[in-house]
Amino acid sequence: MKIIPVLDLKNGVVVHARQGNRENYQAIQSNLCGSADIYAVIEAFLGLYDFDTFYIADLNAILGQHNHDSLITEVLARFPQILFWVDKGYRRYDPCLKYPDNYLPVLGSESYQNETVAELKAFNNRFILSLDYSMSGTLGAERLFSNPDLWPEDVIIMTLAQVGSNQGPDLPKLNQFCSLYPHKNFIAAGGIRHLSDLTALGRIGVQRALIASSLHSGAIKREDIEKLQAKKYPGWPGYF
Numbered sequence: 001m002k003i004i005p006v007l008d009l010k011n012g013v014v015v016h017a018r019q020g021n022r023e024n025y026q027a028i029q030s031n032l033c034g035s036a037d038i039y040a041v042i043e044a045f046l047g048l049y050d051f052d053t054f055y056i057a058d059l060n061a062i063l064g065q066h067n068h069d070s071l072i073t074e075v076l077a078r079f080p081q082i083l084f085w086v087d088k089g090y091r092r093y094d095p096c097l098k099y100p101d102n103y104l105p106v107l108g109s110e111s112y113q114n115e116t117v118a119e120l121k122a123f124n125n126r127f128i129l130s131l132d133y134s135m136s137g138t139l140g141a142e143r144l145f146s147n148p149d150l151w152p153e154d155v156i157i158m159t160l161a162q163v164g165s166n167q168g169p170d171l172p173k174l175n176q177f178c179s180l181y182p183h184k185n186f187i188a189a190g191g192i193r194h195l196s197d198l199t200a201l202g203r204i205g206v207q208r209a210l211i212a213s214s215l216h217s218g219a220i221k222r223e224d225i226e227k228l229q230a231k232k233y234p235g236w237p238g239y240f
Contacts, residue, residue, distance in 0.1 A: 001229075003220070004187070004209065009056060013036040017212065028041065055084075056072060056087070061088035062110075080100075087130065089111045104128060106129075114143045125153065129152055131145055154187065157170070174201065188209040
């Protein structure tokens with residue numbers, strides 16, 4: 001099981017995501033650090049554990065407002081040893097745009113329509129797909145949810161209604177995806193509270209999880225991460 005810390009960026013600072021209500025997100029308040037500055041938060045996460053992958057959501061870009069391109073470029077240059085998955089909303093493949101080696105785009109269903117999903121093929125599977133869910137159902141292009149031929153190997157199941165909610169992950173939905181598409185690698189996002197949630201995810205075949213709140217609160221500690229990374233926690237299936 002691999003934990004990927006999440007950095008939700010809005011108006012230049014890291015914010016606390018809560019149930020997809022992005023207009024009301026406030027600057028993060030963390031037990032790990034006293035600042036919402038992205039560099040301070042990254043360093044705090046690295047003080048907790050030597051993470052090699054981070055997820056950045058540029059919320060302004062996703063909402064069609066201004067973006068954090070310059071700041072994200074600086075962050076990538078400051079931490080060349082870390083791979084950053086970056087969601088900045090709708091984008092088309094640009095062959096003239098050269099991404100740094102430590103950058104991988106995240107393309108979320110909420111940012112695409114049925115008429116635009118074919119554009120994903122131009123990325124030649126070099127992206128992470130996020131299948132986004134609200135409380136009422138799927139978000140964005142419905143074709144993406146029913147056509148695995150459009151999916152890369154790595155797919156996030158993002159349950160926005162459970163992000164920052166302390167309600168636990170959507171195990172039934174994740175289990176369904178793992179059962180129906182065992183050749184894909186599914187990543188859990190939303191609601192993960194503690195080690196027991198991660199254990200439950202591992203048992204259904206999920207091997208990576210996006211986490212923010214439970215890291216900031218201290219509910220998931222260094223020793224928990226070490227157990228997960230060492231694959232020694234009792235109860236893991238044999239394939240871990």
